[in-house]
Amino acid sequence: MSTTWEQLEGAALSLVRSGPIKDRLADAYRNHLAYVRAEDLPEALREDFRACHDALTRERPLRGEDAVRATVRKMSSTEADELACSVVRLFAAIVRECATDQAHALAKGNSVALNGVSLNGTALNGAPLNGFNGHAAGGRAKKGAAQVLAL
Secondary structure (H helix, E strand, O other), rough: OOOOOHHHHHHHHHOOOOHHHHHHHHHHHHHHHHHOHHHHHOOOHHHHHHHHHHOOOOOOOOOOHHHHHHHHHHHHHHHHHHHHHHHHHHHHHHHHHHHHHHHHHHHHHOOEOOEEOOOOOOOOOEEEEOOOOOOOOOHHOOOHHHHHOOO
């Protein structure tokens, strides 16, 4: 079972792959966003998530299609681009929210982890992430989504 954070990450990753934006948007919804419950998001993000959900399911489907396919079919490419940006912004916002929560918890001396990963880049079981000892080939540290978004 994936967490809300992982589902939003999956949606963002779906959107950055190659292919027509409308297909990527439909894929992001069907495979990830459909499994996110607004109640599981921080309160500050719920309205934005509901707006994305509503924007992706607003059209009545024809026979043989679902509401998402009908909606993206009727969307302009510009509308699809803007909606894809909104989904990526939601993921960035939840990453920031989790990082802020972690920083506050650490400031209080509490141990915290996000998605089973501690802040030092290791899984909670102590194993290094991605099969590396915290470094990619060439001795450079790999950056996670939170680090990249913070750049």
